[in-house]
Amino acid sequence: MTAMTTGRWSLAPALAVLLGLTALAVMLALSLGAAWVPPARWLGQDGLERDLVWVWRAPRVAAAFFVGACLSLAGLLFQGVFRNPLAEPYLLGSAAGAGLGAAVALLLPQFLPAAWSLPVLAFLGAWGASWLVLAVGRIGGEWQPARLLLAGVALAAILSALRGLLLMVLGDESTNLRAVVSWQLGGVQTPTASELLGFLPWMVVLGWVAWRLAPGLDALGLGEAAAQSLGHRVPRLVSASVLLAALATALAVSWGGLIGFVGLIVPHLLRWWLGPLHKPLVPACMVAGGLLMVLVDTVARSAMPPSEIPAGLLTALIGGPFFLALLLSRRERA
């Protein structure tokens, strides 16, 4: 049974294509920005140009890749658990939860040591939000997609507002309206050197755990009873998947703010290309998500110089119509 007859690609050639495209995207990303620096001049004489490429752009491109990989992995996991291709961290309010957690960490440093309090609280926020949506969206043993999304949208609005309120009440005047809004629009932040080193290990860990959960998520697609009959402990599977997705969301939000639709688009497109089995989708989603985010960030940095377009705006501009198209096509099929 070859790929030709089913029309679906297998993982190895797909990954090769994705990695190749990523390499091209990275080259583009390093060349574009406030000034055009072609690859030939990356290691050239001009200190300023070298700085632009390696000091300013390279860490940020790495962060963009990391954020994209985390967002699409979170989307894949949420979609697997909720058995719905419309689930993703932004729409489910988990990203907003992470933001609230991060805000609490920023504004209450006296209670917790700052070093790890931000990612931990962001994670708790994402996780708490995910569980809330899970609890509300479930009726009679199955998750109703409409309920899920409505709960997610409501929760996202509430959590974002709470975050803004928190910043305005507890923050000093420097954390003003602009800071609140800019976070909500999303944008990749340049990491410090030590943060940069953490990206690869994080991606490996997240990817490995997701790989282990993949067969369970596949089985879940046949229904909870069928999954259980295949030997999976469904409550444990759901808990583990939500936990992992919340972790990935928190990491993405820590470096990228509220960026939506990446977790929606990437798994959806890859499912169409590679089929719905989760094992090949895990690495493919991470690479494709990273690729997409690198491209989005490049456009954000270079489309309207010297300003920067918030990345969240761009993803909403692309993702929003995509989401609508998805809804329309599903209505026709149903």
Place this chain on the structure above:
Amino acid sequence: MKAATTLTDSPVLSFEGVDVRAGTRLLLSGVSLAVPRRGLFGLVGPNGAGKSTLVRAALALQPVARGQVRVDGRPLKAWKPRELARVVGYVPQHIHSHWDLTVQELLQLTLAPASEQLLQDFELGPLLARRFNTLSGGEQARAAVARAMAHQPALLLADEPSAHLDLPHQHALMRQLQACAKQAAVLIVLHDLHLAARYCDQVAVLAQGQLMAHGAPAVVLGNETLARAYASPLQRLLSGGLSFFTMPERGVAP
């Protein structure tokens, strides 16, 4: 890999005085039955009788309030989910894949790879590249049963798999299950009494959570048992050696 079960006369699945509760309601009450190691075992009864509950209890999906469920002689609680999965295969009532799987991908969701023999037996060769959700009801049922049988379980549990099939496909499925029953125990929940009478080696009648009768279909599916179970005057008619079931006309004596 053949499931590791002892090849004795002991039943592969047994219920001993089992009660299953949902809140204060008793879904199953004092149910005791034994499913032999080979053969097609039918479970019939009116709606809400507890048939699906029984199947779920056998899969450890439903906690048992009283009594004991044993699989292969061992209490259900002693089985780890993975171990139980090797011994049992399950075909759910609503065969539906949330994702757009091809039949080939569906057959990867098993505990053992689907063998060539399996594909031949279930005539799935030409269907492999097709999307599962686009198949006809009969084809979906076939694929679902094949998926459950792929790892050669000792017990196949099927919850009304013929429910939405047209007549020829219902019979085709029952014949397929009969073939499976030569190598394993097959417990099937049925609404259609004719199919139960025709294909099953043994039948159990469940009503209001209690076991009314079980044994050979010819004996069990008699008018009195059915009338008690269904609380309606059901009638069995014999024609050409086959049993057919209907309700008499109002006002006409059975």
Place this chain on the structure above:
Amino acid sequence: MYLETAAAERGAFQTIGHGHYAHDALGWAGGRNVFSDLAGSQQVSAEAIAVRDPEVIISLQAVPKPAATIAARPGWQHLRAVREGRVVVLDRGHKLIPGPRQIEAVQAYAQALHPELFA
């Protein structure tokens, strides 16, 4: 020099260009705005600042934080102004309100730009 009127966490920085009263005030204080080609109040990216590499950075903050927080921004340590320690944080006060108190603003800018003249 680069006048930062606002900075958000996400690396979005606000500055002013020609036609803005603060730009004029800077000119009177003896400074040359690296973003003079822009008009009015504009958002700029960190890279844009890096390309123009200002000699002095003046940051207007409502609650002034130490200049070291600006120097600590990832990548900013390579800017000329940061390397030479010419980062000044000023109290926002009335500096972004057009009116007679702009004279105080000019004074403050001048002190920041030419500290040796006021020593």
